[in-house]
Amino acid sequence: MKKKEKYRGKRGLENHEFILSLHNVSTSTYSVKEDKGLIEIKGKSPVLSSDEQKKNCYSNLHTVDKALHEDMKQYLYPNGPVIRYGWNIEGYYTVVFYENMEISQSQINEIYDLISETAIKTSADGVTVAFLKDDFSKEEVYAGYDNKERPVIGAIKISAFKNLSVKSATLGFPVKDTNDNKGYVTAKHFASILGLYIYQPSISVLNKIGEVDSLGGSNADASFIEYNDVSPEIHVGHGITVDLEDYIACTPTSSWINKDVRMSGTNTGPVTGYIDGINHISTVNGNTYYNQVTATYDSQNGDSGAPVYCFVDSELRIIGIHKGSTSTHAIFSALKYIYQDLDVLPIKKVDYPKGDSNNDGVVDFIDFVDFAATYNQNAFAIPFDSTFDFNDDGVVDFIDHVEFAGLYQS
Numbered sequence: 001m002k003k004k005e006k007y008r009g010k011r012g013l014e015n016h017e018f019i020l021s022l023h024n025v026s027t028s029t030y031s032v033k034e035d036k037g038l039i040e041i042k043g044k045s046p047v048l049s050s051d052e053q054k055k056n057c058y059s060n061l062h063t064v065d066k067a068l069h070e071d072m073k074q075y076l077y078p079n080g081p082v083i084r085y086g087w088n089i090e091g092y093y094t095v096v097f098y099e100n101m102e103i104s105q106s107q108i109n110e111i112y113d114l115i116s117e118t119a120i121k122t123s124a125d126g127v128t129v130a131f132l133k134d135d136f137s138k139e140e141v142y143a144g145y146d147n148k149e150r151p152v153i154g155a156i157k158i159s160a161f162k163n164l165s166v167k168s169a170t171l172g173f174p175v176k177d178t179n180d181n182k183g184y185v186t187a188k189h190f191a192s193i194l195g196l197y198i199y200q201p202s203i204s205v206l207n208k209i210g211e212v213d214s215l216g217g218s219n220a221d222a223s224f225i226e227y228n229d230v231s232p233e234i235h236v237g238h239g240i241t242v243d244l245e246d247y248i249a250c251t252p253t254s255s256w257i258n259k260d261v262r263m264s265g266t267n268t269g270p271v272t273g274y275i276d277g278i279n280h281i282s283t284v285n286g287n288t289y290y291n292q293v294t295a296t297y298d299s300q301n302g303d304s305g306a307p308v309y310c311f312v313d314s315e316l317r318i319i320g321i322h323k324g325s326t327s328t329h330a331i332f333s334a335l336k337y338i339y340q341d342l343d344v345l346p347i348k349k350v351d352y353p354k355g356d357s358n359n360d361g362v363v364d365f366i367d368f369v370d371f372a373a374t375y376n377q378n379a380f381a382i383p384f385d386s387t388f389d390f391n392d393d394g395v396v397d398f399i400d401h402v403e404f405a406g407l408y409q410s
């Protein structure tokens, strides 16, 4: 199957450099050895008695740090467990893991080997590496939601002027309709009036990103806003964006219960939970919505419209739009009904014509091999690919086989 570039560097890097510069600042009372998140120190303690020693040590660390940038990317959150790295004035090179991720000794050794080898390659002296664990700071988590983004992407702040006041919500995800008109979706209870102007991130003449073109019905708290300048990416918090790779468009059934889902909302940031109910009925502002899905992730006002998604084998797949919450559950509208009500589907980063999984303009044996691998799979399965789901019902089955056979050329 296709290998796709999953993480876009730019935003992540800017954020990362910001983190690095923060990490270089240290107070005289701080000591790595007393940090409660310390996991392990590898290499002997740095000696910094004279100014000369300090100067050499810092310049050595700086050289290694610069040379490491490319190679460390693979370990950076969310691909890997590292949330920060850099050097400090105590003379340590520090690698900080996200405390909610499992770290193995072999991962620590692998990163240590990489740093040691980089030191050798750059003819620097050996470095002392401190491995620590920590949580993200609030600033790190919320970085990115309020940015002005053009093209627009999923999970960023949007605003509108309604009933004489400014309201804000979260942009869902980029979509296209059956005529290939591009745009995005957000919550209908926010984008509630046809023709309402939407702004990103805040209200100003230069920030307008279209006006509401269509409203969902009684199964989807969703509206479509036509807007050409969109990119199929989802902001997952921390200023990091992930490519929108596929979607889950099947009808919610009891098999959905306990599936992990995530939501990335402007006010709560990225959160994780699991589905705990289907067929929920919810009434907002006099509108009743049926067939809503409930989940356990946290949410608050301002998250409305946010993308709900899962990672299947590290592929981000859209499953719905965040609607709101009761006192005990988060509620989202399933993509199935957004498609049914608005006739739009998410735009995929790699978006090939149906049936042609290698995009060479012909449906042949190469595509058949991929088709066979996805046959009878639903959109939660690892080998699923909506390229073969001709009727976008979230399952590659006999109906799709007939369509595939109709295109097949030997």
Ligand SMILES: [Ca+2]
Residues within 6 Å of the ligand: 355, 356, 357, 358, 359, 360, 361, 362, 363, 364, 366, 367
């Ligand atoms: Ca092909």
Ligand SMILES: [Ca+2]
Residues within 6 Å of the ligand: 388, 389, 390, 391, 392, 393, 394, 395, 396, 397, 399, 400
């Ligand atoms: Ca199908």
